[in-house]
Amino acid sequence: MTRAFFALLARDLRLAARIGGSGVMGLVFFLMILTLVPFALGPDLNLLARIGPAILWIAALLSTLIGLDRLFQADEEDGSLDLITASPLPMAATVLAKVTAHWLTTGAPLALVSPVFGLLVALDGIGMLAVAATLFVGTPALTFIGAVGAALTATIRRGGLILSILVLPLMIPTLIFGVSAANAARGGTVPFTTPFLILIAITLISGLIATIAAAAALKQGE
Amino acid sequence: MSGDPANTPAADRRGGAGPALHLSVHDLACRRSGRLVFAGLGFALGPGDALLVTGRNGAGKSTLLAILAGRLRAAAGRIALSGAGEATLPERLHWIAHRDGLKTALSARENLAFAAAMLGEERFAPHDALERVGLPHVVDMPVAYLSAGQRRRVALARLLVAHRPIWLLDEPTSALDAASQEMLYELMREHRAAGGIIIAATHLPLPLDGAQSLAIAAPQPGSQAQGAAAAPDWDDWEIGDVSRASAGRRGDP
Numbered sequence: 001m002t003r004a005f006f007a008l009l010a011r012d013l014r015l016a017a018r019i020g021g022s023g024v025m026g027l028v029f030f031l032m033i034l035t036l037v038p039f040a041l042g043p044d045l046n047l048l049a050r051i052g053p054a055i056l057w058i059a060a061l062l063s064t065l066i067g068l069d070r071l072f073q074a075d076e077e078d079g080s081l082d083l084i085t086a087s088p089l090p091m092a093a094t095v096l097a098k099v100t101a102h103w104l105t106t107g108a109p110l111a112l113v114s115p116v117f118g119l120l121v122a123l124d125g126i127g128m129l130a131v132a133a134t135l136f137v138g139t140p141a142l143t144f145i146g147a148v149g150a151a152l153t154a155t156i157r158r159g160g161l162i163l164s165i166l167v168l169p170l171m172i173p174t175l176i177f178g179v180s181a182a183n184a185a186r187g188g189t190v191p192f193t194t195p196f197l198i199l200i201a202i203t204l205i206s207g208l209i210a211t212i213a214a215a216a217a218l219k220q221g222e
Numbered sequence: 223m224s225g226d227p228a229n230t231p232a233a234d235r236r237g238g239a240g241p242a243l244h245l246s247v248h249d250l251a252c253r254r255s256g257r258l259v260f261a262g263l264g265f266a267l268g269p270g271d272a273l274l275v276t277g278r279n280g281a282g283k284s285t286l287l288a289i290l291a292g293r294l295r296a297a298a299g300r301i302a303l304s305g306a307g308e309a310t311l312p313e314r315l316h317w318i319a320h321r322d323g324l325k326t327a328l329s330a331r332e333n334l335a336f337a338a339a340m341l342g343e344e345r346f347a348p349h350d351a352l353e354r355v356g357l358p359h360v361v362d363m364p365v366a367y368l369s370a371g372q373r374r375r376v377a378l379a380r381l382l383v384a385h386r387p388i389w390l391l392d393e394p395t396s397a398l399d400a401a402s403q404e405m406l407y408e409l410m411r412e413h414r415a416a417g418g419i420i421i422a423a424t425h426l427p428l429p430l431d432g433a434q435s436l437a438i439a440a441p442q443p444g445s446q447a448q449g450a451a452a453a454p455d456w457d458d459w460e461i462g463d464v465s466r467a468s469a470g471r472r473g474d475p
Contacts, residue, residue: 004339007339007340011328011332014328015325015328078325079324082321083341084340086291086386088309
C-alpha cells in the first residue's frame with residue numbers, strides 16, 4: 001500500500017516535470033500579478049511595502065488555482081482512475097498522494113521564489129522571510145481545499161471556473177491568517193506566532209477534512 | 223474455503239494453490255440518472271469460468287463491469303466473492319475498460335511499472351509483458367506516439383504485469399489486428415487454464431470455450447416488464463417508465 005502511494009506520487013511528479021505544465025505556468029502567473037500591481041499603484045514604495053504581503057498572498061492564492069482543475073480530471077478522462085480504483089490504496093490515500101505531488105510542483109515553488117518576487121513590491125528582508133514562511137505552511141491548505149473542488153468537478157468539462165467559484169470563498173480564512181502572520185512579523189501589537197500557529201492549524205484541519213471530502217466526491221463521481 | 227492462508231502471497235499465486243475463487247451475482251440492478259439500466263442480472267462463476275456479456279449499444283455492458291469494479295453503485299442486488307480472504311472484489315480484478323488508462327506523456331514501460339506498483343502481486347516485468355503482447359520495440363516510447371491498437375496492447379499488457387484472478391474486459395479486441403487478437407485469445411486461454419475468471423463485454427464473438435453467456439436486453443422505453451419471476455426488490459419501481467433488462471443464462475460448462 002505504501003508502495004502504491006509512492007508510485008502514484010512519483011508518477012504525478014514525473015508527469016508534472018514532463019509536460020512542464022501547471023507548476024511553471026503557476027509561477028509565471030504569480031510573477032505576472034506581482035508585476036501588474038506596481039504598475040497599477042504607481043511608484044509609491046511605502047504603500048507597496050505596506051500591502052506587499054497581501055499582494056503576494058493574493059497572487060499565490062490565484063496561482064494555486066492554475067492547473068487545479070486537471071488534478072483529478074486528467075485521470076478521470078484517460079481511465080487512470082479506473083486503474084487506481086482497482087488498487088488496494090484507499091481513495092483518501094490516493095487523494096493525499098495526488099495533492100502532495102500537486103503541492104510539490106505548484107505551492108512549494110511559489111513559497112520558494114516568493115522572497116525574490118517580494119522585491120517587486122519593495123518588501124524588506126524580514127517581510128520576505130515572513131511571506132515565504134507563511135506561504136510555505138499556508139499553500140498546502142490552499143491545495144487541499146482546491147482538491148475538494150477538483151474532485152467535485154472532475155467529470156465536468158471546463159469545470160475550471162466552477163472550481164474557482166467553489167473553492168475561493170473557502171480559502172478566505174487561510175488568506176486572512178497568512179497575511180496577518182506576515183504583517184505581524186514586521187512589527188505590530190500581535191506576536192508573529194499567534195496567527196502563524198492558527199495558519200498551521202488551518203492547514204492540518206483542511207488536510208484532514210479535504211482528503212476525506214475529495215475521496216467521497218471521487219467515489220460518487222461517475 | 224480455508225479462510226486464513228487466503229491473504230498470503232503464496233496462497234494467492236496462480237495455479238489455484240489457494241482457496242478457489244467464486245464470484246456470484248444475484249438480482250443486480252442499476253439505475254443511472256433515474257433510468258433503470260438493467261435489473262435482475264445474475265450469474266455465478268468459479269475457477270476457469272468465463273462469462274460473455276452481450277447486448278446492444280447502451281444496454282449496460284460497461285455499466286455492469288463498472289459496478290463489479292467498484293466504480294458505480296448497484297441500485298439493488300448482491301455481489302458475493304468467496305475464497306479471496308479479506309480482499310474486496312475490486313482488489314482481486316483487472317479492469318480493462320474502454321479507455322486504456324494510459325498516461326500519454328509516459329513511456330509504455332513507465333505506464334506498466336506504475337500499474338504493477340498500484341496493483342501489486344507483480345508477475346512479469348514491464349519489458350517481458352510488452353514482449354508478450356508483441357511490442358518489445360516501443361518499450362521506452364511515449365504512449366502518445368503509439369497507434370490505437372498499440373495502446374490497447376499496452377493496456378492489455380497490464381494483465382501480465384500484475385496477477386489478478388478476475389479479468390474484466392470491455393471490448394478487449396477493439397482496435398486490435400488479427401494477430402493481436404490471437405495473442406489475446408491465447409492470454410485468455412492461459413488465464414482460464416490457471417484457474418482465472420474472465421468476464422468480457424463484447425459485440426464480437428470471442429473464442430471462450432464453454433463460456434456462460436449473459437445477454438443484457440437493450441432498454442426499450444415503455445416496454446412491459448416481462449418474465450419478472452425474480453421479484454425485483456428496488457424501491458420505486460414504476461411500470462410506465464421502466465426499461466426492463468432480461469438476463470438469460472445458457473451454456474453452463
